[in-house]
Amino acid sequence: MATMRKVVPRRLVGLATLRAVSTSSPMGTLPKQVKIVEVGPRDGLQNEKNIVPTAVKIKLIDMLSEAGLPVIEATSFVSPKWVPQMADHTEVLKGIRKFPGRNYPVLTPNLKGFESAVSKKLYSMGCYEISLGDTIGVGTPGAMKDMLSAVMREVPLAALAVHCHDTYGQALANTLMALQMGVSVVDASVAGLGGCPYAQGASGNLATEDLVYMLEGLGIHTGVNLQKLLEAGDFICQALNRKTGSKVAQATCKL
Ligand SMILES: [Zn+2]
Numbered sequence: 001m002a003t004m005r006k007v008v009p010r011r012l013v014g015l016a017t018l019r020a021v022s023t024s025s026p027m028g029t030l031p032k033q034v035k036i037v038e039v040g041p042r043d044g045l046q047n048e049k050n051i052v053p054t055a056v057k058i059k060l061i062d063m064l065s066e067a068g069l070p071v072i073e074a075t076s077f078v079s080p081k082w083v084p085q086m087a088d089h090t091e092v093l094k095g096i097r098k099f100p101g102r103n104y105p106v107l108t109p110n111l112k113g114f115e116s117a118v119s120k121k122l123y124s125m126g127c128y129e130i131s132l133g134d135t136i137g138v139g140t141p142g143a144m145k146d147m148l149s150a151v152m153r154e155v156p157l158a159a160l161a162v163h164c165h166d167t168y169g170q171a172l173a174n175t176l177m178a179l180q181m182g183v184s185v186v187d188a189s190v191a192g193l194g195g196c197p198y199a200q201g202a203s204g205n206l207a208t209e210d211l212v213y214m215l216e217g218l219g220i221h222t223g224v225n226l227q228k229l230l231e232a233g234d235f236i237c238q239a240l241n242r243k244t245g246s247k248v249a250q251a252t253c254k255l
Contacts, residue, residue, distance in 0.1 A: 031184035033221045035071065037131070037161060038064050038208055040236070041092075042073035042107055044193025046085050048240065054088045056239045058095040063232035064190060065099045068224045069208075076107040123155045130155060131187055133163035140170055141177040148181050161185035164206045166192065166245070171206035172214055179220075186211060191233035192245020207246035209233055 041061050045052050057075075064072050074096060080087035089106065098104060123130060132151060134144070144162070151160065162178040162185075164171040175186055189205030212224050230249055237244045244250060 035185045037071040037187045038069040039073045039187050040190040040193045042076050044189045047194050054091050057092050060236050061096045067228035071103045074104040131161040131163045141173050144174045144177045157182045163187035166204050191237050204245045209246040209248040213248045
């Protein structure tokens with residue numbers, strides 16, 4: 001599924017299949033700063049079978065704001081008929097605290113999947129950011145490199161983001177490859193919310209805690225407080241009665 005973050009600013013999340021592998025061309029240098037787009041409250045909770053109370057969603061988003069995340073996908077204006085979990089989108093948007101300087105985009109899933117070849121068209125349509133998603137998590141770093149190389153010929157690097165799932169344990173490696181190629185916007189989901197880790201076709205998102213831990217280790221600035229982020233992850237896992245998908249949270253867990 002491809003999705004567009006509507007409202008201002010517009011952002012597009014697309015599906016690209018990562019299959020090819022190559023080992024050519026040199027690595028770039030890492031960015032000094034990375035903007036993390038937190039997708040847990042939307043991409044993550046949208047996949048929950050049980051309806052999550054509106055108050056829980058609002059508290060989660062507020063905690064993520066407290067943790068310093070610059071962009072938090074708040075909800076989705078999809079029809080409640082298709083995604084009952086997002087039926088309270090208006091209440092959620094009204095209820096959250098809007099921290100100055102932060103973005104709380106919402107999604108409208110209204111586009112079909114697209115190939116990297118059409119990224120240029122999307123960019124010219126006015127999407128300020130195009131998020132290239134390996135939403136089934138099958139890609140490996142070589143494939144990420146090939147796909148980005150192709151897309152970068154059509155779209156400015158500054159307009160690209162990546163969205164990796166950890167189905168095959170490749171999300172951090174794929175993200176690191178994208179960073180080495182100059183991408184500095186990365187989607188991630190607190191506690192790795194999104195998809196069921198035990199079901200077939202599992203597609204858990206890259207956990208924000210794991211991403212922040214890696215970036216801190218690389219000396220890359222994110223503005224995110226890992227401790228507060230871990231608390232937000234702990235809060236939502238308790239509310240959903242599930243285990244965190246974040247390795248960092250598991251490693252630091254006191255339960
Ligand atoms: Zn996702």
